[in-house]
Amino acid sequence: MDRMLQIEGLTKQFGSFTAVDNISFEVDRGEVLGFLGPNGAGKTTAMRMVTGFLTPTAGTAYVGGHDVTLEPQEVKRRIGYLPEGAPLYEDMTPSELLGFVSDVRGISGGAKRDAIASAASRINIEHVMHQAIGTLSKGYKRRVGIAQAILHDPEILILDEPTDGLDPNQKHEVRKLINEMAKDKVIVISTHLLDEVDTVCSRAIVIAHGKIVADGTPVDLEAQSELHNAVTFRLAEAESEKSKSAVEAIESVDRVVEGESADGLVTYTAYPKDSQIVIDDVSAALKDAGVSVQEIQAERGRLDEVFRRITTAA
Numbered sequence: 001m002d003r004m005l006q007i008e009g010l011t012k013q014f015g016s017f018t019a020v021d022n023i024s025f026e027v028d029r030g031e032v033l034g035f036l037g038p039n040g041a042g043k044t045t046a047m048r049m050v051t052g053f054l055t056p057t058a059g060t061a062y063v064g065g066h067d068v069t070l071e072p073q074e075v076k077r078r079i080g081y082l083p084e085g086a087p088l089y090e091d092m093t094p095s096e097l098l099g100f101v102s103d104v105r106g107i108s109g110g111a112k113r114d115a116i117a118s119a120a121s122r123i124n125i126e127h128v129m130h131q132a133i134g135t136l137s138k139g140y141k142r143r144v145g146i147a148q149a150i151l152h153d154p155e156i157l158i159l160d161e162p163t164d165g166l167d168p169n170q171k172h173e174v175r176k177l178i179n180e181m182a183k184d185k186v187i188v189i190s191t192h193l194l195d196e197v198d199t200v201c202s203r204a205i206v207i208a209h210g211k212i213v214a215d216g217t218p219v220d221l222e223a224q225s226e227l228h229n230a231v232t233f234r235l236a237e238a239e240s241e242k243s244k245s246a247v248e249a250i251e252s253v254d255r256v257v258e259g260e261s262a263d264g265l266v267t268y269t270a271y272p273k274d275s276q277i278v279i280d281d282v283s284a285a286l287k288d289a290g291v292s293v294q295e296i297q298a299e300r301g302r303l304d305e306v307f308r309r310i311t312t313a314a
């Protein structure tokens with residue numbers, strides 16, 4: 001069976017500058033792929049090529065087996081696209097906009113009415129359908145943008161920074177919507193927000209300078225963190241020397257680093273050798289040393305640290 005979305009050697013040069021540099025990956029149904037990278041990494045450029053709005057310098061994308069460079073119309077029928085910033089006609093109402101988009105997509109008559117009603121109910125904009133888009137909140141404008149993207153019930157949704165510029169509640173709403181739609185679609189969202197990866201993505205591809213630098217589940221990415229399986233513990237400053245040397249003496253501990261101290265308490269982080277699990281050894285060593293620990297926890301790893309390291313490496 002053809003992959004839903006297959007990207008092969010996709011490349012874009014603007015003059016002598018390479019914005020997207022030979023990227024390849026595949027996405028299957030049920031996946032929400034986070035396309036992650038700092039500003040300028042090439043996310044939007046890649047998405048514009050995949051959706052048929054920008055011609056690749058080399059490589060291509062296959063959507064349901066159709067090559068976007070050869071059959072852009074077939075691809076556009078199967079893809080819903082929310083462009084970055086999603087400019088909308090402020091004077092139109094959502095109802096008029098969705099009617100216009102239906103006409104452009106060649107959906108008419110009863111099918112048009114059904115498509116608009118179904119998108120409006122899925123995205124929950126029914127009560128603002130006859131209000132000028134310019135008067136809607138940012139969160140509702142973004143919903144209208146998503147409604148136009150799903151109007152033709154595409155199998156694949158490409159959303160470029162869908163939560164950018166929204167307040168925390170609006171972000172939450174849009175993420176909930178994405179999770180709901182993920183059941184029967186392939187969804188690719190670009191983001192520079194790390195918490196988005198944890199809350200909506202089943203997989204993340206990190207790009208930097210137009211190249212893929214990581215590809216895995218959020219848990220895989222966290223496991224690349226220096227802090228993965230490290231143990232943080234907090235205790236009285238008076239016992240700090242004794243505790244530090246007790247933990248440093250553990251065979252599987254690589255080093256112990258002092259963190260912040262406040263209110264007579266000091267925090268240490270014990271980094272394991274080869275990401276081994278050391279929390280039991282650390283708490284046993286502290287107990288043997290007769291230290292009473294205020295707080296102890298194992299770290300999952302920090303996405304922001306991994307992100308910074310892999311996107312700034314030369």
Ligand SMILES: Nc1ncnc2c1ncn2[C@@H]1O[C@H](COP(=O)(O)OP(=O)(O)O)[C@@H](O)[C@H]1O
Binds near residue numbers: 041045
């Ligand atoms: N039409 C264009 N002409 C020249 N350079 C461009 C053009 N579009 C994007 N770029 C450059 O390509 C790089 C990637 O941009 P973009 O894909 O928008 O990144 P992102 O979406 O990850 O922030 C940036 O350095 C940007 O300035």
Ligand SMILES: [Mg+2]
Binds near residue numbers: 043045
């Ligand atoms: Mg962008």
